[in-house]
Amino acid sequence: MIPEYSLGLLVAFAATGIAFYALMRETDGLHRLLLTDLIEVASLAFIALIGTDLAEALILPGLVVGASELIALSEIYRVKEGYTRPPDAGLRIEVMESAPAILAALLVVYGIVLSGFSGGAVAGLGVIFYFLCCGHAERFALLETASGYSWVLWIVAFFIFMILPQYWFFAVMLSGSAILVKVMAKMSLIGTMRGGPNA
């Protein structure tokens, strides 16, 4: 293969070796969970090394699998250690009072301009920041509904691609805006994850 690929492969294998060695040495449960995330990153590097459009499409499910296993394991860890009390309100600094509205608005607008998956991530970042700073008296049901409907629109767009290919432009617009709303709604949930009665 091309030398760049071999070089990258060498680095990825080295990273894997370091990560596994760290996991072997570590005995504390929580730290081992964190170290498995390091291994997930190395596996994403293996996929990214392919370096084609397909790699981009394969990283996403790899990332989802890693994230879902991490969430499941941290839930098991929480139950097994008996941590039930939510953490305290934590950090309060001045920038968290003044900045969120402007920064979140900028990020959301820029995300809408980008549209699609990356746009959803950028806009979602803005919403996360807003929720983190300005409390989270939001309605989970509403977020979930918006996310669900946009997912359906996304699937509808794919059916248009397959059944009525001549309307591809409409389908592109539909899937682009639907995935924007879906990713944004999902990511904004992260901003609310800091304990409290409904978290």
Next chain:
Amino acid sequence: MLDIGGDNLFVLEFGDILHYYTPYTATLFLVALIFTGLVIASRPEKQVDIAFGGDAYYAKETTLSEMRFRRFMAIACGLATMGAMGSGDLFNFTLFASLVGIANIGIVAAVKSRHVLDAAYEYGIVAMVATLPLFGGAALILATTGTLSIPALAAGGFAVPLVGKAFLALGVIGEGMAPFYAAKAEMFRAPGAPYVIMCSLSSLLIFLRVVEIVITI
């Protein structure tokens, strides 16, 4: 091409991604289907423990919510296994295998017992670490041959790297690790057959399938 599966019985194409069944994989698929049906139909077992040295015994109760969750996870595990049996795309196969791993964690972790949760946590870390060789193997094969399609790889003309094959097998062993935790009695002391048996069955099936893939490509 070393053909251990027999002739194709059925091929369903979505562009370059396809599903196919040979007599070998169709048999495995049917086993998974039948057992998923059994899981849907049956009720959880009720374990009875006898207090040693006396006449006393106590029965373990499975709560309804726990039973529902474990049954859902067992059905999800069965569906993922069935998908892994029919998939003709290496990356889809790895995704189905990791889904089997996640569902196995869920089946075991629903039991609120410290010992069971400890075992489930250890198994979960192994399953999570195993995604590296699993995805890494598929990625290596894609990068060196340019395709993920199992029939295309089986047709020959590609030098499939041995490291890729070994990684794939290693990853599936990691994901299907649950039965090896049978040595840890805590995990299987949890009441709730037939759901726990789904762990063993799905692990066995994905392992049989990866053997077929590694020999064929």
